[in-house]
Amino acid sequence: MKNILFKSLEESGKILKEYMDKDFIIESKDIISNLVTEVDKRSESKIIEIIKTEYPTHNILSEEIGAINDVSDVKWIIDPIDGTINYAHGIPICCVSIGVEKAGEIIMGGIYNPFSGEIFFAEKGEGSYLNSKKIHVSEESVFEKSLLVTGFPYNTGNNPNKPVEVFSAIVNMDIPVRRLGSAALDICWTACGRFDGFWEYNLNAWDVAAGYLILTEAGGKVTDFKGGKYSVYNKEILATNGKIHSSILNIIQNIKK
Numbered sequence: 001m002k003n004i005l006f007k008s009l010e011e012s013g014k015i016l017k018e019y020m021d022k023d024f025i026i027e028s029k030d031i032i033s034n035l036v037t038e039v040d041k042r043s044e045s046k047i048i049e050i051i052k053t054e055y056p057t058h059n060i061l062s063e064e065i066g067a068i069n070d071v072s073d074v075k076w077i078i079d080p081i082d083g084t085i086n087y088a089h090g091i092p093i094c095c096v097s098i099g100v101e102k103a104g105e106i107i108m109g110g111i112y113n114p115f116s117g118e119i120f121f122a123e124k125g126e127g128s129y130l131n132s133k134k135i136h137v138s139e140e141s142v143f144e145k146s147l148l149v150t151g152f153p154y155n156t157g158n159n160p161n162k163p164v165e166v167f168s169a170i171v172n173m174d175i176p177v178r179r180l181g182s183a184a185l186d187i188c189w190t191a192c193g194r195f196d197g198f199w200e201y202n203l204n205a206w207d208v209a210a211g212y213l214i215l216t217e218a219g220g221k222v223t224d225f226k227g228g229k230y231s232v233y234n235k236e237i238l239a240t241n242g243k244i245h246s247s248i249l250n251i252i253q254n255i256k257k
């Protein structure tokens with residue numbers, strides 16, 4: 001499956017590169033700022049074509065097309081462009097993300113930013129890699145010295161979890177927090193130690209399936225906002241180097257009260 005995963009990432013990555021400087025169709029989905037482009041759809045079709053040619057009975061869960069269910073216990077979880085708003089504005093902070101779930105467990109994941117040439121990859125029990133180099137989460141244990149990243153849901157204004165309040169509490173402690181606009185890359189950049197922690201509300205399985213494995217195989221910790229067991233079907237994610245996990249968790253929990 002690894003070769004098909006890489007082939008899918010490389011071929012879809014070529015499509016992202018090819019269309020970046022061209023005119024392409026951009027539409028809004030449920031909310032005006034939630035975009036889908038012609039390139040998301042082209043990328044998705046190419047990935048599904050590659051997977052289905054090799055594995056006709058495997059299941060698919062992909063952002064734009066939804067679920068294609070068959071008889072297999074394998075499911076490919078696909079985000080054909082993560083960071084579509086960036087992509088639509090010509091900002092090369094975006095990627096293709098593909099996770100492979102087998103019997104309910106994520107066993108493989110790959111995330112490719114064709115503009116930086118970085119491919120993050122992990123296989124269950126085999127560690128995580130950035131291109132051919134093994135990666136590990138950071139060693140930072142002093143919360144005040146950490147560099148964090150977050151994202152805001154499309155319904156930020158009405159979100160009961162108060163994402164802006166959590167963000168504001170942390171930046172008011174003079175801790176730097178970035179907002180890149182691609183949850184999959186946020187997780188990968190935490191996995192390789194550029195960031196010390198990431199949290200976000202309202203994500204979907206395709207945003208996080210590959211990243212979840214990449215971060216955990218890189219030694220990181222992932223939980224929900226109660227500090228409990230995480231599933232990629234959870235809407236909320238807290239993903240860190242493990243050492244500053246409880247500091248962010250405490251802030252999230254105190255603000256939600």
Ligand code: IPD
Binds near residue numbers: 082085151152203207
């Ligand atoms: C989005 C990105 C963004 C996050 C949004 C996601 P998309 O995915 O990951 O960083 O803040 O919640 O929906 O729509 O670009 O695939």
Ligand code: CA
Binds near residue numbers: 079082183206207
């Ligand atoms: Ca996404």
Ligand code: CA
Binds near residue numbers: 040063080082083084
């Ligand atoms: Ca997407």
